[in-house]
Amino acid sequence: MGNFQPENLFDADLAIRSFPYVIQGLGLTMLISVVGMIVGLILGLFLALGRMSKVKMLRWPARLYISFMRGTPILVFLYILYFGLPMAGIEFSAITAALIGFSLNSAAYMAEIQRSALSSIEKGQWEASTALGMSYWRTMKEVILPQATRIAIPPLSNVMLDLIKASSLAAVITVPELLHHAQRVGGREFDFMTLYILVAFIYWGVCVAVSFIQELLEKRYYYVN
Incomplete structure (x- = not known):
């Protein structure tokens, strides 16, 4: 402990010099995360509706898919x-x-979040919409989804944060994203610790920005009825 030198743990000069190259991987990190989120949301909604369906041919495949992907x-x-x-x-x-892997995997988690949000809407609103002559999909679009969105925003934002961090796993299949760039520099400079600390701060900054967007969305949908 008496010989501990902070510069042996983190080389600030190397981090500054490496930052322009490492940050180039952020584009693919965000591409994987955003595409995974969008496709997951769309597929997740249909999985949620299938999971809630009274038709076994829709309900059981949806349950099996969700179970497999979450397990x-x-x-x-x-x-x-x-x-x-x-x-x-x-x-x-x-x-x-x-892109395929993260999209299909995230859909299972989003399906359960959306199912929970949809189930929380009072059945009386469905009945009132039916009484007004509104179709199923119109009721879903104009009455149910706006309310469910407000409820689902916080947990869906957590899924987005998890996607951003989990995208680092794409490095193991040679995707040149953020962590992959950091590993290349670390191997060249024989200093992985500095690069791992640098990339940790970059991930943290991105997640802080996403959390800020989450707060803005929550404020926007707070008064949705």
Whole structure:
């Protein structure tokens, strides 16, 4: 302990010099996260509706899908997509495999969040809309979804934060995202610790920005009835 030198843990000069290169990976990090969020939201909504359906042919496949995706690590799924499927003649680029993997995986979590939000809306509003002659989809669009959105924003924002952080796993299938760039510099400079600390602060900054957007969205939808 008496020989501990802070510069052995974090080389500020190396971090400053490496930052322009490392930050180049942020574009793919955000691409994976945003695409995963958007596709997950859309697919998740249909999974949620299927999960709530009274029709077994819709309900059970949705439940099985959600159970499988929530019960398997995303890293294993990425390996299957990128390293496993080529054995069956199906090949994806590393970026495509990451986009597919995170989108399909996040949909399961979003489905449960959306199902919970939709279920929290009073049944009387469905009955009132039916009495007014509104169709199922019009009721969903104009009455149910606006209210469910307000309820779902906080947990969905947490999924987005998890996506941003979990996107670092794409580095294991050679996607040149944020962590992958940091690892390349760390290997070249023989100083992984500095680069890992640097990339941790970058992830933190991005997540702080996303949390700020979450707060703005919550304020916007607070008065939605």
